[in-house]
Amino acid sequence: MKALRNYLNKIKPNFEDGGKLHAFRSVYEGFEAFLYVSNDTSKSGTNIHDAIDSKRIMSIVVIALLPALFFGMYNVGYQHFIHTTGIGSFWEMFGYGFLAILPKLIVSYVVGLGIEFVVAQWKKEEIQEGYLVSGILIPLIVPVDCPLWIMAVAVAFAVIFAKEVFGGTGMNVFNVAIVARAFMFLAYPAKMSGDAVWVSGGSICGIGNGVDGLTAATSLGIASTTVNPNGYVPFSWDMVTGLIPGSIGETSVIAILIGAIILLWTGIASWKTMLSVFVGGGLMAWIFNVIGPNTAMANMPWYEHLVLGGFCFGAVFMATDPVTSARTEKGKYIFGFLIGVMAIVIRVLNPGYPEGMMFAILLMNIFAPLIDYCVVQSNIKNREKRAIKSNF
Amino acid sequence: MSSLFSKQNKEIFSTPLGPNNPITIQVLGICSALAVTSKMEPAIVMGLSVAIITAFSNFVVSLIRKTIPNRIRIIVQLVVVATLVTIVSEILKAVAYDVSVQLSVYVGLIITNCILMGRLEAFAMSHAPWESFLDGLGNGIGYAKILIIVAFFRELLGSGTLLDFRIIPQAFYNMGYINNGLMLMPPMALIIIACIIWFQRSRNKDLQEK
Numbered sequence: 001m002k003a004l005r006n007y008l009n010k011i012k013p014n015f016e017d018g019g020k021l022h023a024f025r026s027v028y029e030g031f032e033a034f035l036y037v038s039n040d041t042s043k044s045g046t047n048i049h050d051a052i053d054s055k056r057i058m059s060i061v062v063i064a065l066l067p068a069l070f071f072g073m074y075n076v077g078y079q080h081f082i083h084t085t086g087i088g089s090f091w092e093m094f095g096y097g098f099l100a101i102l103p104k105l106i107v108s109y110v111v112g113l114g115i116e117f118v119v120a121q122w123k124k125e126e127i128q129e130g131y132l133v134s135g136i137l138i139p140l141i142v143p144v145d146c147p148l149w150i151m152a153v154a155v156a157f158a159v160i161f162a163k164e165v166f167g168g169t170g171m172n173v174f175n176v177a178i179v180a181r182a183f184m185f186l187a188y189p190a191k192m193s194g195d196a197v198w199v200s201g202g203s204i205c206g207i208g209n210g211v212d213g214l215t216a217a218t219s220l221g222i223a224s225t226t227v228n229p230n231g232y233v234p235f236s237w238d239m240v241t242g243l244i245p246g247s248i249g250e251t252s253v254i255a256i257l258i259g260a261i262i263l264l265w266t267g268i269a270s271w272k273t274m275l276s277v278f279v280g281g282g283l284m285a286w287i288f289n290v291i292g293p294n295t296a297m298a299n300m301p302w303y304e305h306l307v308l309g310g311f312c313f314g315a316v317f318m319a320t321d322p323v324t325s326a327r328t329e330k331g332k333y334i335f336g337f338l339i340g341v342m343a344i345v346i347r348v349l350n351p352g353y354p355e356g357m358m359f360a361i362l363l364m365n366i367f368a369p370l371i372d373y374c375v376v377q378s379n380i381k382n383r384e385k386r387a388i389k390s391n392f
Numbered sequence: 393m394s395s396l397f398s399k400q401n402k403e404i405f406s407t408p409l410g411p412n413n414p415i416t417i418q419v420l421g422i423c424s425a426l427a428v429t430s431k432m433e434p435a436i437v438m439g440l441s442v443a444i445i446t447a448f449s450n451f452v453v454s455l456i457r458k459t460i461p462n463r464i465r466i467i468v469q470l471v472v473v474a475t476l477v478t479i480v481s482e483i484l485k486a487v488a489y490d491v492s493v494q495l496s497v498y499v500g501l502i503i504t505n506c507i508l509m510g511r512l513e514a515f516a517m518s519h520a521p522w523e524s525f526l527d528g529l530g531n532g533i534g535y536a537k538i539l540i541i542v543a544f545f546r547e548l549l550g551s552g553t554l555l556d557f558r559i560i561p562q563a564f565y566n567m568g569y570i571n572n573g574l575m576l577m578p579p580m581a582l583i584i585i586a587c588i589i590w591f592q593r594s595r596n597k598d599l600q601e602k
Contacts, residue, residue, distance in 0.1 A: 147568055161583060187574035 029126050054169070057322075058132040060266050064259035065136050065317065071255040072248040073097035076144050077207075079199045079245050083216055084209040092207055099204040101248060104139035107148045111155045112138075119164050130169025130176070130323075131159065137177035137317060140249025141310065141358075142184065143197040150188050154180040174365045175324045178358055185358065193354070195221060198245035216245045220309045220347065223296045224354035232296040235304045250313040260316040269320035272329065273336040277315035280340025281306055288348050297348045305344055314343070314357035319364075326368045328375040335371055339364045396522060405526040408534040411596065415538040416589045420506040424498050425539055425585060426578040432555045434494045435543035437484065439536025441499060443529060445476045446508050450516040450528030452476075457517050469512045470503065477502050507531055542584045550575030 015028040077093030077100075088096075112131045120127040138155060158180035163172045185192045201214030217225075219239065223232040238244050242252025250256075263269035285302035292298030305311065319325060319339050326335035339360045346356025353359065395401075414420045421442075428438045452472050453460075460468045481499045484492040492499065502508065511531050516524040547553055549572045552560035560569065574580050593599045 149568075150570070153572075183574060186577065187572045188570050189573060190570065 055129045055132075057268055058129050060268055061133045061263065061317070062136055064262040064268075065133075065140065065249070067255040067258040068140060068249040068252065068313070069101070069136065071242055071252045072140060073101050075242055075251055076100050076200060076248060078243055079144075079216065080201070080209075083199050083214055084201070084211050096200075096204060096207045099207065100144055100200050101139060103148055104142070104146075104151060104248075105136065107152050108138045108155055109135040111152045112159050115156060115159045115164070119168070125168075128169035130163065130172075134158075134176040134180075138180050141177060141181050141247050141313065143192060143247055144200045145197040146184065146191050150184055150191055151180075154184045154187075157183050170323055172323060174362055175318055175321050178318060178361055178365075181358055182362060193221075198247075218245050218309070218354070219304075220297075220354040223300055224347075224351050226296045229294045229296055229299055232300040232304070235301060235307075239304065239307045247310060247313075250310040253307050253312050256312045256316050263316065263320070268322075269316070270322075270325075270332050272332040273320045273325055274315055276333045276336030277311075277319050277340040277343075278306060280337035281311060281315075281344050282340070284341045284344040285348075288344065292348060295348070295351075297351075297354075305347070309347075309355045310357040311343060314361055315340070318357075318361050324365045324368060326371045326375075328372050331368070331371040331375045334375075335364055335368055338367070401523060401526055404523055405530040408527070408530040409537065410534075410592075411598070413534045413538065413592075414507045414510075414531050415535055415585065416592055417599070418507075418510070420510055421535055422582070422585070424501065424505065425535075425542060426581040428495055428498050429539055429543040429581050430546050430550065430576050431494070432540065432543045432547050434491055435539040436536070437488065437491045438495055438498060439532070439539045441480045441484070442502055442505060442507070443532025443536050445473065445480060445502055446511055446528035446532040446535075447525050448528070449473045449476050449508060450511055450524040451521050453512050454516040454519060454521040454524035460517075465517065466509075469509070473503050473508060473512075507535055538585065538588065541588060542581050545584050546575045546581060550580075 012028070074090075074094050074097055076097035077088065077095065078097075080096055081088035081093055109131075112135045116128060116131050138151065138158075142151065158176050162174045162176050162179035163169065166172045181192075191197055195215040195217045198218055199214055199216040201211045203209055219233040226232070240253045242255060244251050260269070260274065264271050264274070282302050282305075285300070285305040288298040289300075289302055300308075315336075319336055326332050339357075342360035342363055343356040346353055346359055350356070408414060412418070415422065415425055424438065424442075429435045449469070449472050453469055456468070477500065480502075481492070484495070484499060511528055515527045519527070544554065547555075548559060552558060552565075552571050
């Protein structure tokens with residue numbers, strides 16, 4: 001480690017004003033601050049810094065996402081093999097998934113961080129670390145057959161129009177990863193929904209079997225298209241372990257649960273938001289079970305709604321995003337609850353969108369500041385009342 | 393004759409094209425800019441219709457501006473505009489029926505176009521007919537210009553065509569290129585207009601707020 005520090009110190013003058021690598025100043029600073037906590041302090045005023053800075057927060061979220069990522073790799077291979085020949089060892093499956101997902105991760109990081117570096121250099125600011133998390137989230141919320149160029153376009157769109165125009169990390173109104181997904185979903189629906197994209201049918205580097213026109217519907221896709229009011233896929237433990245077709249990282253409840261435990265244990269995500277998303281979703285799904293329309297989606301048991309699709313993934317990793325969620329403690333309950341409710345409402349009442357989590361979170365991102373405002377105002381009013389009473 | 397094209401009059405005509413564009417600077421007439429710009433052809437027709445109507449309504453209202461009683465001036469202006477809109481709408485139906493079907497209600501809704509009412513109130517009611525005519529024409533063409541730029545990007549990226557002529561070759565589609573469906577939806581028009589405003593402001597120092 002000492003050697004690395006010395007090396008960084010040695011090359012530092014190259015990046016300062018007048019140095020020959022000045023154009024890459026922000027790149028250098030980004031790496032230095034990521035490897036070692038930044039040494040620079042503010043030049044004016046009194047500042048109190050939390051011991052944990054946003055780079056560490058981002059790193060922990062990335063670690064919390066790893067179980068879902070690794071399980072996603074295994075599941076991509078598993079789905080491929082059971083839909084083709086049915087024969088494959090664990091390492092073949094994992095290797096297949098690894099090779100299928102690695103390009104997506106690379107594209108996502110190269111495009112996203114590239115834009116971040118350019119903007120940082122252009123605005124003469126430090127590089128912002130926000131994309132570390134978005135960069136791993138975006139590959140996890142797309143179907144495995146989503147083409148790389150579509151991801152690149154969506155990442156560029158989301159980073160520029162959902163983040164940089166608002167002022168960069170910490171200023172964005174919408175969750176960047178969800179904007180990227182919404183862009184792909186609305187712009188290229190054939191590659192983001194339907195039956196043909198959830199299971200990869202090609203062979204990669206000699207692993208797997210090439211099959212044309214492989215289709216496999218997700219459980220939510222089946223429930224939204226079937227005409228039989230009881231035609232939903234019955235609950236099975238595969239839905240919990242995650243051995244079902246779906247977006248790469250969203251299928252396994254167990255892997256997401258491990259991530260949730262890491263996030264809650266380190267205190268990075270709020271348990272209030274997480275819990276209330278599940279309460280809201282469960283309650284709404286139960287209401288539809290009892291008095292809803294007689295469709296497969298409405299008749300699907302409430303616990304099945306919670307484990308299918310992106311519900312868990314959204315609740316744990318997206319709704320709790322500290323930038324775009326409500327910030328007041330009471331507000332977090334309202335914010336989470338309404339996300340859960342809206343996700344199920346969209347799923348059940350709009351047959352065009354079998355998954356409602358994405359739009360529910362985007363919608364509530366808009367309302368988060370309003371929720372905060374109302375909570376703060378009601379608190380002010382209550383305290384005013386108390387103050388007036390005690391004066392007499 | 394030379395006074396007709398004096399420097400001042402040229403400015404009246406040219407400022408709405410760029411530095412005081414009704415869409416990008418005054419942010420008026422956004423609704424129709426979102427609605428008719430998914431293809432080039434309706435955008436061009438819509439832009440021309442608005443340009444003709446703003447020019448002539450400005451001219452007519454300016455002619456009678458001294459006799460219009462102040463309290464009912466909006467009604468009088470609307471009568472003039474509605475007459476012109478009806479004429480244009482009927483001509484479109486006769487000459488270019490397909491386009492008029494695509495534009496549907498938006499031709500009729502030119503009556504309520506904010507640019508039109510804004511120019512009548514802000515300019516035609518206080519200026520001579522010829523200046524008013526130039527001002528209306530300038531604003532109409534400024535509007536048409538933005539509409540055509542937006543429609544260019546939306547049609548090219550959303551359908552791969554321009555004026556229904558295929559631009560993106562079939563070979564691209566065979567390689568896996570897909571048209572961007574979001575471009576055909578109104579939100580993307582708003583984002584493109586935002587980009588135009590961004591571009592214009594970053595180039596013009598006068599427009600940047602401190």
